[in-house]
Amino acid sequence: MASSLLWLLMSPPQPTAGGVHHPLLVLDGYEGDGIRLKCLSERLFADVQVLWRSGGGEDVLGTPLSNSSTANASSSLVLKPGSGNSVSCKVIDKVLRTSTESSVVIADVFFPATSPWLAAFIVILLLILLLVLSALYKIRVYKKITARESKSQLGICGAARGNAQKEFQEDMDQLQRELDEEKEIFEKENQELLSKIEFRRARSHAVQITLDESCKHPNLSIKEKNRVMACTQPQPPLEALVVAREGFSGGKHYWEVEVGDKSQWELGVVCEEVREGLRNNRATAGGNCFSLQLCQGEYSLSGEAGVRTWKPCSVVGVLLDQEQQLLAFFDVEGKQLLHRLRFHSSGRLYPAFSPGSDGKWLGVRPVRV
Known part of the structure; x- marks a missing residue:
């Protein structure tokens, strides 16, 4: 389980009065961009109240794991990155007027993170798309200018018209070659980037071989x-x-x-x-x-x-x-x-x-x- 790899700093239980069973904090795994925690108590929901509190002392709303008052008291909470990374679970006995508390601290490194390669890939893709759109725009403008000049010079001799068409074709061929070169460079860089991402993911499944x-x-x-x-x-x-x-x-x-x-x-x-x-x-x-x-x-x-x-x-x-x-x-x-x-x-x-x-x-x- 992914959560078993997390480094936890567990504070010892701190009862405020009396001696009772302390709540158990359990890492239940990743959920979205956070980590789900469970707080479990041997007491019944009818006898106690389960409260969550952030590292800054603020009350945090948790989710009961059972709606029955005769079930063991238990609650869950998703701890998000940047929320202080610490949380405590407090169980208050309504009858004996006692409370016990357990807390956990999770380092930022253990929260799910977006791969830096994805951002680089998106930037490269946007730059290439911008280049292609710019080239297509230049081709369209060039065609309009050429058509306009052709209409205004219908009286030019056949040789001059042929030279103009030749120059136009040469310019078009040069622009096509530049587009092909840019496309080849983009495909090569994209392939290298995807290959590095695949290699990084493969290494995350490393095993010991003898x-x-x-x-x-x-x-x-x-x-x-x-x-x-x-x-x-x-x-x-x-x-x-x-x-x-x-x-x-x-x-x-x-x-x-x-x-x-x-x-x-x-x-x-x-x-x-x-x-x-x-x-x-x-x-x-x-x-x-x-x-x-x-x-x-x-x-x-x-x-x-x-x-x-x-x-x-x-x-x-x-x-x-x-x-x-x-x-x-x-x-x-x-x-x-x-x-x-x-x-x-x-x-x-x-x-x-x-x-x-x-x-x-x-x-x-x-x-x-």
Whole structure:
């Protein structure tokens, strides 16, 4: 639950008289741009009154969680950012004339925030639209002027008329080229911005990955539970894999791999059948491995013909999205998407790694968000 990550400063209960059960403050999760809090008491609504109070001492209206006077006293409140970030819940016993109070403080960093990339994207889009509208206006004005001049010079000889039309066409072609260049620049910048936003969202699903000694090709060597390298002769093929201990059957999961300047590697996921086969020293990945490969400077995706060329990268990020049945690979240092790969698998999937045969280490590193 997202609210479990919040840092809370909980003040100790402060009874004003007597000794009774203190109200319990619970973070119920995000709601809109705020965080919903619940105040729970073991006393009945018929016996007590539940009051909310802000950090500045002002009373705040809460919402009862039950309309029955015989139910336990409970109330909820949505704390908005910029409202002082502190609130207290006070339970007043009408019979014993006692009260108890609990309070909570939430730092601004834990409130939902709008991505700064969205504002940049909107500004760029507005500038491009303004440029296109300005160009269209100039074209329209130019056409009107040309038409007016053509009507006033009907007596000009055919050669002069031809020169005017030629100049007009050249101006139109130049303006079209400028528009095409601006459109290309906008599309490139827009694609880079969207790619960085996608990369940032992918990293928010980071998980811890540990290589499994019992599920690897016999010619691979593991060091420090997160590094792997080919260790014997003859060198193993690129399909020689080691599988992680962690497996996933739903949701989104992201991890990063340091490939350095290696000339060969393979990163992706495999199904339960491949993992068990590696454990028994009898399996090959075959069609049950969904991966991105690098071999001799050329990239290829499992299940797809042909090769692709991208600039070299030293750290590769892998996002497994089992909701969309999608694998996405990122250049971590450039914060750019390398490629997406769709797959079809309904079972549990495990991260898989192949260091190739270039004699260099491949390592899984912790994600630093």
